[in-house]
Amino acid sequence: MKLIIVGGGASGLMAAITAAKAAKKGTDITLLEGGAKPGKKILSTGNGHCNLTNEKALPMAYNSDSTLLLGDLMSRFSYRDTLDFFNELGIPAVSRDGYYYPKNKEAASVRDALVSEAHRLGVRVLTGTKIVKAEKNPDCFVLTAESGVEYRADRVILAAGGMAFPKSGSDGSGYNLAMDLGHNIVQPLPGLVALTAAENWVKNLAGVRLDGTVTLQVDGIRRRSQQGEIQLTDYGISGIPVFQLSGDAVDALSNGKKVAILLNFWDNKTETDVLFALKMRCKARPELESGELLRGIVPNKCVSTLLNLSKIELHIPCRNISVSGLTKLAKNLSQLCFTVNGAKDFDSAQVTRGGVPLEEVDRNLQSRITPGLFFAGELLNVDGPCGGFNLQWAWTSGHEAGAAAVR
Numbered sequence: 573m574k575l576i577i578v579g580g581g582a583s584g585l586m587a588a589i590t591a592a593k594a595a596k597k598g599t600d601i602t603l604l605e606g607g608a609k610p611g612k613k614i615l616s617t618g619n620g621h622c623n624l625t626n627e628k629a630l631p632m633a634y635n636s637d638s639t640l641l642l643g644d645l646m647s648r649f650s651y652r653d654t655l656d657f658f659n660e661l662g663i664p665a666v667s668r669d670g671y672y673y674p675k676n677k678e679a680a681s682v683r684d685a686l687v688s689e690a691h692r693l694g695v696r697v698l699t700g701t702k703i704v705k706a707e708k709n710p711d712c713f714v715l716t717a718e719s720g721v722e723y724r725a726d727r728v729i730l731a732a733g734g735m736a737f738p739k740s741g742s743d744g745s746g747y748n749l750a751m752d753l754g755h756n757i758v759q760p761l762p763g764l765v766a767l768t769a770a771e772n773w774v775k776n777l778a779g780v781r782l783d784g785t786v787t788l789q790v791d792g793i794r795r796r797s798q799q800g801e802i803q804l805t806d807y808g809i810s811g812i813p814v815f816q817l818s819g820d821a822v823d824a825l826s827n828g829k830k831v832a833i834l835l836n837f838w839d840n841k842t843e844t845d846v847l848f849a850l851k852m853r854c855k856a857r858p859e860l861e862s863g864e865l866l867r868g869i870v871p872n873k874c875v876s877t878l879l880n881l882s883k884i885e886l887h888i889p890c891r892n893i894s895v896s897g898l899t900k901l902a903k904n905l906s907q908l909c910f911t912v913n914g915a916k917d918f919d920s921a922q923v924t925r926g927g928v929p930l931e932e933v934d935r936n937l938q939s940r941i942t943p944g945l946f947f948a949g950e951l952l953n954v955d956g957p958c959g960g961f962n963l964q965w966a967w968t969s970g971h972e973a974g975a976a977a978v979r
């Protein structure tokens with residue numbers, strides 16, 4: 573039996589290793605990787621530290637078209653199995669509040685351990701081999717490389733990733749291969765990505781970093797909030813809390829909805845509480861200048877923009893600020909509105925939303941359309957939040973597809 577895995581990222585390497593461990597003697601396992609080396613994206617994960625998994629990596633945390641199938645798969649290979657797997661590979665993981673990293677915090681160790689394990693188990697790894705066409709003949713699959721060379725296999729696992737961070741090799745060509753073999757693709761959209769805003773004043777805030785809360789609002793309805801370090805940029809708003817909301821924001825935009833991010837600068841206080849606090853400050857220090865009213869609450873670079881948006885002059889004493897000005901300021905401090913008109917593109921996205929629908933695969937990640945074809949990783953319509961969730965999906969799906977493909 574000959575198995576070919578297309579794509580040597582996290583999911584493809586896991587699939588190759590699992591298949592090689594489970595395969596009967598004489599099974600030929602080849603991994604075809606388009607790039608010069610397998611696992612390039614792993615090196616960039618977790619800012620080079622590789623956030624391997626997360627103890628909250630449960631099906632409800634993910635976006636997909638089948639939480640049921642996701643639940644089944646994740647119960648068979650959970651974050652605990654990931655920890656055991658890497659421990660056996662000589663990569664013990666340590667937890668930081670449930671976020672797991674290799675003990676030495678080096679993503680390169682994770683990549684190197686996976687690649688050497690694949691070699692040790694006899695997987696043939698061919699790099700610089702980008703597959704551009706896939707066909708299923710009556711007796712085998714035929715995969716054609718960019719060079720024109722054809723590879724034949726009895727079974728194939730497509731693990732070519734999505735479109736995020738294409739400089740690591742995942743340029744979306746995996747979708748064409750899936751379509752060649754009869755599959756549909758849920759429209760790929762950038763996920764875990766910065767959002768662009770329509771307001772001109774955002775440029776004035778570029779470079780600001782602050783601890784705050786962001787809330788996603790769709791068609792005027794508040795959906796959910798995230799807290800943490802937020803970065804303001806000359807095009808809009810970024811940072812992990814924004815990334816966590818970005819998939820839903822991009823989805824809503826693509827469905828023609830009105831999307832906004834509301835930024836709370838002040839410990840998630842309500843508008844009423846902020847107004848009360850501002851009034852108290854003005855009462856206690858009526859001689860303070862309006863700009864000084866916000867001192868210590870918001871980064872200095874934001875003060876004039878916030879006052880300007882609230883129609884308050886910069887240098888007037890607090891005693892002269894009108895009630896309507898203070899009310900507007902309280903609103904802007906508790907829910908400054910960024911009208912989202914787009915997102916940064918796939919070049920800077922950490923994950924792809926969309927891909928091969930789970931409803932087109934069975935519980936072993938085998939195609940319901942083309943038997944003998946399996947899928948793993950980001951190529952499937954599954955994406956999770958930041959924090960080890962997407963790699964966990966790569967490990968789970970790679971493990972299950974690899975085991976099933978040689979069964």
Ligand SMILES: Cc1cc2nc3c(=O)[nH]c(=O)nc-3n(C[C@H](O)[C@H](O)[C@H](O)COP(=O)(O)OP(=O)(O)OC[C@H]3O[C@@H](n4cnc5c(N)ncnc54)[C@H](O)[C@@H]3O)c2cc1C
Pocket residue numbers: 578579580581582583584604605606607610611612613614616617618619622623624625701702703704731732733734736737740741742743744745746921922923948949950951959960961962963964966
């Ligand atoms: C900057 C960044 C940081 C991240 N940090 C984290 C993190 O800390 N924790 C976390 O959980 N997730 C993180 N992620 C997400 C995570 O890295 C991915 O979800 C995961 O690596 C996807 O694995 P994959 O195997 O499905 O795809 P990929 O890793 O994209 O691998 C696909 C492989 O297939 C190859 N390939 C593509 N097309 C072809 C073809 N036609 N023929 C042959 N080969 C092909 C590519 O070269 C690539 O090597 C991060 C992502 C980015 C971009």
